[in-house]
Structures are given as structure tokens and as C-alpha cells.
Amino acid sequence: MSGTESVAFDTPLRERRADTFAMWVFIGSEAMLFGAIFLVFLVAHIDFGPAFAAASKRLSLPLGTLNTAVLITSSFTMALAHMLALHRHWRPTIWALVATAALGLCFLIVKGIEYGKEISEGLAPLLGLPFRYAGPDPVHAEFFFGLYFTMTSLHALHLIGGIVVIAGMIALWPTSSPANRLRRVVAVGLYWHFVDIIWVFMFPVLYLINR
Amino acid sequence: MSELRKLTFGYLGLLALLTLTVGSSFVDLGGFNVALNLAIAAAKAILIAMLFMHLTGTLPRLAVAAAGLWLVILFGLTLIGR
Numbered sequence: 154m155s156g157t158e159s160v161a162f163d164t165p166l167r168e169r170r171a172d173t174f175a176m177w178v179f180i181g182s183e184a185m186l187f188g189a190i191f192l193v194f195l196v197a198h199i200d201f202g203p204a205f206a207a208a209s210k211r212l213s214l215p216l217g218t219l220n221t222a223v224l225i226t227s228s229f230t231m232a233l234a235h236m237l238a239l240h241r242h243w244r245p246t247i248w249a250l251v252a253t254a255a256l257g258l259c260f261l262i263v264k265g266i267e268y269g270k271e272i273s274e275g276l277a278p279l280l281g282l283p284f285r286y287a288g289p290d291p292v293h294a295e296f297f298f299g300l301y302f303t304m305t306s307l308h309a310l311h312l313i314g315g316i317v318v319i320a321g322m323i324a325l326w327p328t329s330s331p332a333n334r335l336r337r338v339v340a341v342g343l344y345w346h347f348v349d350i351i352w353v354f355m356f357p358v359l360y361l362i363n364r
Numbered sequence: 365m366s367e368l369r370k371l372t373f374g375y376l377g378l379l380a381l382l383t384l385t386v387g388s389s390f391v392d393l394g395g396f397n398v399a400l401n402l403a404i405a406a407a408k409a410i411l412i413a414m415l416f417m418h419l420t421g422t423l424p425r426l427a428v429a430a431a432g433l434w435l436v437i438l439f440g441l442t443l444i445g446r
Binding site: 218 | 367368371372374375378379382385386388389397398401402404405408409412413415416417418421423424427428430431434435438439442443446
């Protein structure tokens with residue numbers, strides 16, 4: 154037995170290389186999805202700059218900044234998990250993975266608090282909720298908040314997916330071979346960091362650029 | 365462990381860039397604010413890709429280059445056509 158999960162590979166290293174390449178291709182396809190949405194935002198921002206600027210000021214910069222720091226920290230703990238798994242320190246690897254998922258959960262809770270605040274202020278033009286925006290050009294401000302909720306909820310869905318996969322990986326941990334553990338940590342790590350990079354662009358675009 | 369030190373420096377660098385980008389939004393730099401914020405976001409993305417994602421090897425870089433090329437076409441043709 155060579156220690157690979159698939160019979161297609163001679164060695165665990167080859168399998169990991171193939172996994173890594175596949176993850177980068179997947180990340181490229183995800184970049185197309187998010188890229189298209191960023192493009193819509195950019196074009197709308199060019200056309201309705203002043204309305205977007207006024208609407209953007211209604212978002213909570215402290216909560217947005219906090220969440221960026223939380224997500225960057227989760228990427229750091231994920232990178233630690235990768236480093237620890239390479240050295241086969243399995244128990245600390247598990248703790249780093251748990252910390253990563255917990256920080257992801259923190260991000261979602263803060264985002265939920267933010268959503269709650271925006272909904273109570275009547276800034277959420279979705280699910281038939283009342284939209285009560287007192288600033289200038291409410292039609293295009295509504296467009297801004299529509300994009301804001303679309304972009305951030307799509308990002309949150311990706312984060313939820315990441316947390317579920319980490320949980321599954323930990324559940325399978327005791328029965329996994331060392332090579333498979335490392336392979337999975339690397340693959341999930343790549344995805345997690347990508348979701349972090351998306352937020353790194355979303356944060357200035359939504360919260361800062363229009364100030 | 366030098367690997368740990370590298371990751372920690374990368375992490376602290378990311379937090380410093382976050383402070384910089386939030387701080388810059390309180391200073392009116394004219395049209396330069398947007399460029400600065402996007403440049404800082406790109407710097408953070410490169411830090412994450414190189415240090416945390418270990419973006420090395422021909423095939424992963426090829427995948428990133430292909431994605432980048434298609435994004436350039438997507439953004440370029442849309443903005444030229446306006």
C-alpha cells in the first residue's frame with residue numbers, strides 16, 4: 154500500500170501536488186464568480202458615485218475593521234495548521250484547525266450583528282423588508298445595499314462552507330492516514346486563504362472607498 | 365523555528381496594512397484614496413498568497429495567471445465598451 158487515497162497516484166507527494174493544482178484551478182473559477190460581482194459594483198460606482206458614497210457611510214466601519222482582523226487571524230491559524238501538519242505535530246494541528254473554524258464563526262456572528270443593525274435601520278432591501286433610507290438618491294442607495302448584501306452573503310456562504318469542511322476533516326481525522334491529513338489541510342487551507350483574500354478586497358471596496 | 369517567524373511577521377504585516385488602509389480613509393487624499401486602498405488590498409493578497417498559500421511551482425502559478433488573464437479581459441472589455 155502506497156498511502157495514497159486514489160489508485161491514480163504512485164506516491165502521496167504526487168497526489169498532494171495534483172490536489173494543490175486542482176485547488177488553484179478551483180480558486181481561479183471562484184475568482185471569476187467574485188470578479189463578475191466586483192465588476193458590477195465598479196460600474197455602478199462609476200455611474201452613481203455620490204449615492205454610493207453616502208450609502209457606504211451608513212455601514213459600520215468598526216465592525217467591518219474588527220471582522221477583517223478576525224479573518225486575517227483565522228488565515229494565520231490556518232497557516233499554522235499547515236506548518237504543524239508538515240512537521241506531523243498532529244495534536245497542535247487539530248487545535249489550529251479548531252481555532253480557525255472558531256474565528257470563522259466569530260466573523261459570522263459579527264456579520265450577523267451588523268446585518269441585524271442594518272435591518273433595524275431599514276437599510277436592507279431584501280426579503281420584502283422595509284427600506285427606509287433618508288439620505289440623497291434613495292433609488293441608487295438601495296442598489297448599493299442590494300450589492301452589499303449580495304456580496305457579503307455570498308462571502309459568508311463560502312465561509313460557512315469552509316467551516317463545515319474543517320469540521321468534516323476533524324471528524325475523519327482519527328481514521329485518516331498521515332498523508333491524507335496533510336493533503337486535506339493543504340487543500341482546505343488554500344480555500345480558506347482565498348476566502349480571506351476576497352474579504353480583503355471586499356472590505357475597502359464596500360466600507361472605505363466611498364468615504 | 366524560522367517558518368513560524370516568517371508566518372508571524374506576515375501576520376503582523378497584514379494587521380499593519382489593515383491599520384494603514386483604515387487610517388488612510390480618514391485623510392482626504394483626493395482621488396488618491398481609492399488607488400491607495402486598492403494597492404493595500406493587493407499587497408495584502410500577495411502577502412497571503414506567497415506566505416500562507418505557498419504560491420510556488422509552475423502549475424499553481426499557471427492557474428493564477430490564467431485566472432488573472434480572464435479577469436483582465438472581463439474588466440478590460442467591459443470598461444472599454446462603455
